[in-house]
Amino acid sequence: MLSRIGRKPIPLPDGVKVEIKEDKIIVQGPKGRLEKPRPPLVEIKVEDKEVKVLPAEVQKRLATKVKAFHGLARALLNNWVVGVYKGFTKSLDIVGLGYKADLKGDTLILSVGYSHPVEFKLPKGVSAKVQRGAGDVQFQIILEGIDKELVGQTAANIRKIRPPEPYKGKGIRYTGEKILRKAGKGGKK
Structure with a gap:
């Protein structure tokens, strides 16, 4: 048993x-x-x-x-x-023209296509770094902490602010996450 x-x-x-x-x-x-x-x-x-x-x-x-x-x-x-x-890390990619991320203290400020910037307060025990991305990734957010559950839940909550959409792939996604893309209107032939 x-x-x-x-x-x-x-x-x-x-x-x-x-x-x-x-x-x-x-x-x-x-x-x-x-x-x-x-x-x-x-x-x-x-x-x-x-x-x-x-x-x-x-x-x-x-x-x-x-x-x-x-x-x-x-x-x-x-x-x-x-x-x-060792600690745990989780990274997120922000994809989309004009999408931005900034860190002020323990508050993450995201400009991801809404009429206003979204402020996300990081929970105690999770720290973040924001850096410029490469290619189609505008910014990358790297979360670090000692509690795996808390780091993963924080990453999921940030991703929930603007999940990736299936046509152009714009939004917040986990690094390495594959987005199933749809053809859109012009795709039928």
């Missing part, structure tokens, strides 16, 4: 400490500190330079749930360890 992912121990790099409390887990490293709620239905043990996630002993009717939570808890804990050691 073990998940394949959950079976693997999580190696702790130098400078990373994991502390398990009653209801939360604290992970500290060179990049920062994460304090997260403890995942249910699993036991977490810290032994010399690795962390092991073990399924909790429960009744048979909860066995499939325990297996799912086992793999999930291990993946989340691994993301927290990697985050405080």
Whole structure:
């Protein structure tokens, strides 16, 4: 009754400490500190330079749930360890004539085809850099942080401001994202 992912121990790099409390887990490293709620239905043990996630002993009717939570808890804990050691980045491309991005403090100001500039306040724990793009990319926004979930959700919220449209591909997209293009009116022959 073990998940394949959950079976693997999580190696702790130098400078990373994991502390398990009653209801939360604290992970500290060179990049920062994460304090997260403890995942249910699993036991977490810290032994010399690795962390092991073990399924909790429960009744048979909860066995499939325990297996799912086992793999999930291990993946989340691994993301927290990697985050405080290396950090995570996500980059977005702004494509469209006249589309601009600027950063003032912790507020991202986007001019993406609306009658007014859109201001997006970055959440605590996420930093951004704005740089000029190359080719059809006008600007590139690079988000960085130690919490993978928060960095990814922030990128999704920024993309939601002006998602790429299918005719010319204008909008905000993830770097490397492929946009399915449509032919438009002149495409029928």
